[in-house]
Amino acid sequence: MSTPIHPRHSGIVSRPIGASFVTAGLSLLFVLTACSPKDKEGDQDEERAESPAAEQQEKQTAAVQPQAAPTPIDWSKVAGALGRSGAVQPGDVYRVGIPRSDLHVTVGRVLIKPALALGSWVGFKQTGPNEATAMGDLVLLDSEVGPVTRKLQEGGIEQTAIHNHLLHEAPHVLYVHIRGQGEPDKIAAAIHSALAVTKTPLGEATGKSESLDLNTTKVSQALGRTGKVSGGVYQVSVPRAEKVTEAGMEVPPAMGVATALNFQPTGGKRAAVTGDFVLIGSEVNPVIRALKQNGIEVTALHTHMLEESPRLFFMHFWANDDALKLARGLRAALDKMNVKPSS
Incomplete structure (x- = not known):
């Protein structure tokens, strides 16, 4: 019959089973922490720092690519809605002149030609896909200002100024400055609707x-x-x-x-x-x-x-x-x- 070995005489330190598992778990956690993603990221950061070309490549890849230019607006549709054609001016502005050739305005003995001071006009500048900003100046008699501005407001066209340009003219003339934003043919249609309450000639100009x-x-x-x-x-x-x-x-x-x-x-x-x-x-x-x-x-x-x-x-x-x-x-x-x- 063999003699049992006492733990003190075996050279083995006796520990509770639970403590052994805790010790092993802590050791494993230390190993996992030592190999954590943070250290990997740190290594990658060091690699990037050592490689400026790679960092520059990343920045270029992340940069937002420029958007393609919008399809140019078909200005013939604007001319059709306005009732009068224009021409593209420097700065890509489509400008339409609408002279008040129906008016006979004098300053003293001078009969004012429409091209001198009686020219309504509107200019369109494309700002996006089928979108434009319009600005212009409408030449009106006193009696036309109220009906025209009412129509403009109904059509979403802003007024930015109403005033005189001349002195001592007969009949008295006022100038309504306008601004619109949106689909250009709709802006043109709203301006046409406003001018239709006046006697402004809206057909094509004669080329004399x-x-x-x-x-x-x-x-x-x-x-x-x-x-x-x-x-x-x-x-x-x-x-x-x-x-x-x-x-x-x-x-x-x-x-x-x-x-x-x-x-x-x-x-x-x-x-x-x-x-x-x-x-x-x-x-x-x-x-x-x-x-x-x-x-x-x-x-x-x-x-x-x-x-x-x-x-x-x-x-x-x-x-x-x-x-x-x-x-x-x-x-x-x-x-x-x-x-x-x-x-």
Whole structure:
């Protein structure tokens, strides 16, 4: 019969069974922790830090790819809805002129041609797939303002200004500035509906040309700018040097933020001049002084937009005198402004 071995004499330390499992579990946890994902991530971070090319590749992969340009708008649909076609101007602006050839407006003895100061217009700028912002200016008689603005509001078209441009004209004329956002053909249809309550001619313009009794070469030299002949009027456009935005959207000069200088010959080397200077606040009074020193009357000073940046003021003017003298006076005013250099 064998003699039992006492634990103290066997060389084996006796422990409770539960304690052995705890010890083994802690050892396993230590091993798992030592090989945890954090250490693997740390190793990967070190690898990336040691490999700038790999990090750059990751950034390029994560970068958002630029979206494709939207399909260009079919402006013929806009022309159909508006009842009159236009043309694409610099800055991708589709601009439609709607002269009030039905009106006979005089200032003193001068019968105003539509191209001088009676031209309604609207410009469209694409802002997304079949979406555009429209801005414009509608020439209205006093009696037309209420019905037209009612129709515009019904069609979702905003009014941003209502005011005069001229003084002493007969009959009295007001100008309603507008802004719309959305599907361009629907905007055009809403504007057409508003103009339909007036006698504004909405058919296509007749293409008759008029001779111009004005030395446009000398006028251009005096201004330091060249223009174009339209409707018996010499028209000069002078864009500002800085970018102009409205509600965050860049507004190209063709959407109404370029200075307009218009010359209508009145005989004997004279011309009636009108238009508007597009100014920032610090330019307003220097330009007023330059105009007055050259016999040009300021007829209005106001805003045309609601959310533009920089803040802009539009100064309208009038004179009927020697064309070259007036051109030099207008040049003196331009010299007080931040305008793009002539090309």
